[in-house]
Amino acid sequence: MSRVMLNAVRKVYSNGFEAVKPCSFRIEDGEFLVLVGPSGCGKSTLLRMVAGLEPITSGTLSIGDRVVNDVDPAERDIAMVFQNYALYPHMTVRRNIGYGLKNRKIPGHQIAARVDEAARMLNLVEHLDRKPAQLSGGQRQRVAMGRAIVRDPALFLFDEPLSNLDAKLRNQMRIEIKALQRRLGVTSIYVTHDQVEAMTMADRIVVLNGGVIEQIGTPAEIYHAPASTFVASFMGAPPMNLMTAEVADHGLHLGDGAAVMAAPNGYRGPVTMGIRPEDVRIGTGSARFDVTLVEELGAHRLLHGQIAGQTFTAHVLKDVAITPGTYPIDLPGPALALFHPETGARL
Ligand code: ATP
Structure with a gap:
């Protein structure tokens, strides 16, 4: 079970700024949850707290049956995909995808098998011996996805993974990521400021504004029954x-x-x-x-x-x-x- 539960999770930065006011919600096993909101609303802070990259000021965070507030990022069984892909430029695609497994002391033949399987899923087979500089933006994004997949994590975290791609590629990649997530059934939290991405990819959306949850609901609920004028004007182009x-x-x-x-x-x-x-x-x-x-x-x-x-x-x-x-x-x-x-x- 990789249900994620946030109970009154709050973040106050060292300068006293409360970036996330007490937030409670849960992400069901296998669910694709999108955190959306304007710049500065606290969505990355919330994601980074789930990842363990940012200490939680108060409240409790559980992944599966475990409270993980004080658990190291490496021990949380999560894989994160970033906007800048974070690929190693001097390594081939094969080594980039398998890198995290090598650190975990998994035998070489198992790493090779997992990398091959991920490459097949992501249409990267013929690019395995290339370096990141020899790939298109979309292919680099797929390598970053591959690195997350091979780890077989309990939870995927995505931080604006498509924002460096042009509009057409972004549309294509959002369909690919969503289809892959469905197929793998991995619980996922996806951060974006793009309301179209939120509407099209999410099982449920959390709309954040100024560190406060404005509404949680399915894309249809958020669109057709907005809980506030903020949600009404943030979701939909042109807005309500x-x-x-x-x-x-x-x-x-x-x-x-x-x-x-x-x-x-x-x-x-x-x-x-x-x-x-x-x-x-x-x-x-x-x-x-x-x-x-x-x-x-x-x-x-x-x-x-x-x-x-x-x-x-x-x-x-x-x-x-x-x-x-x-x-x-x-x-x-x-x-x-x-x-x-x-x-x-x-x-
Ligand atoms: P963006 O889409 O621009 O990345 P965001 O919704 O992800 O925005 P966060 O990065 O979570 O927003 O930041 C939320 C708020 O917390 C912002 O007002 C930001 O300035 C502030 N903040 C972020 N990091 C720190 C920090 N280390 N110290 C103090 N304030 C911070």
């Missing part, structure tokens, strides 16, 4: 539209305008109203959308403009032909998310 609104008995008003829809049940008063750009319908409805810019994206179009004087973006399919102008727009009730106007928490 967030507008100042007021819920009165007779309807929901955007700014000072007329009611655009019936009031939802419950809450009355000022709100931040959220709706995803693809959840609107153009050409019908009681709100008016002043479209000022149309962005052509091939399969779809993004319409930018204002509703009731507030910035708004809509996502429509390519067959909806729209030019700048004013259009009726429907903001369907079931697609709306209401947030507290000050705290940003979901109402």
Whole structure:
């Protein structure tokens, strides 16, 4: 069992800065968990605490049945894949992949067999005798993966492993890494600031902001039911539209305008109203959308403009032909998310 449990894990750096506020969650055996958030939110600090590269200030961390707070990184049975690959330039691919095993005093023929198997899985067989400088970025990334795989660890830790690759290769590698993880069934924690990577790779996502967990959930939960305006605007490109609104008995008003829809049940008063750009319908409805810019994206179009004087973006399919102008727009009730106007928490 390689379940990982964090119980009130906290990090205060020696300068007194609290980079991670007490965090509790668990990663199930075989799960692919993605930690995502903007620069400085504490995701690398959290990962480094799991790896044992950074002491835990308070709380407990368990891997499997063991509390590992005071266990050396080498004894935690983890393999880490970094952004810069950390390959040895003077060694061949074969030696780079097998290096960690040699340190563990595993017999030579076993190392050779494991390296060959990993190379087959990663399509590196014909590159085994090359040095890292003779490889492409994607191949180097695969060598780093190979080094993690041969160790047969209880836990994979990934720290932004794709951020040095170009966009196309990044898309390809994220599919490869995800498929490999599925196949090997190794519990994995993956850090990224890229919300597309988080959405596409994760079984569950942890969204971090300022050292605090904003939300934990499946990609669908995070996308369709964001717990806060932070999550709503961080996940999704373009992000959820967030507008100042007021819920009165007779309807929901955007700014000072007329009611655009019936009031939802419950809450009355000022709100931040959220709706995803693809959840609107153009050409019908009681709100008016002043479209000022149309962005052509091939399969779809993004319409930018204002509703009731507030910035708004809509996502429509390519067959909806729209030019700048004013259009009726429907903001369907079931697609709306209401947030507290000050705290940003979901109402
Ligand atoms: P990035 O995506 O930029 O790497 P991150 O979310 O991984 O960001 P961390 O590297 O975990 O963020 O850093 C979290 C916060 O802790 C940041 O504000 C950072 O400046 C601070 N921090 C990191 N290392 C130290 C340190 N050794 N001493 C003091 N503060 C630190």
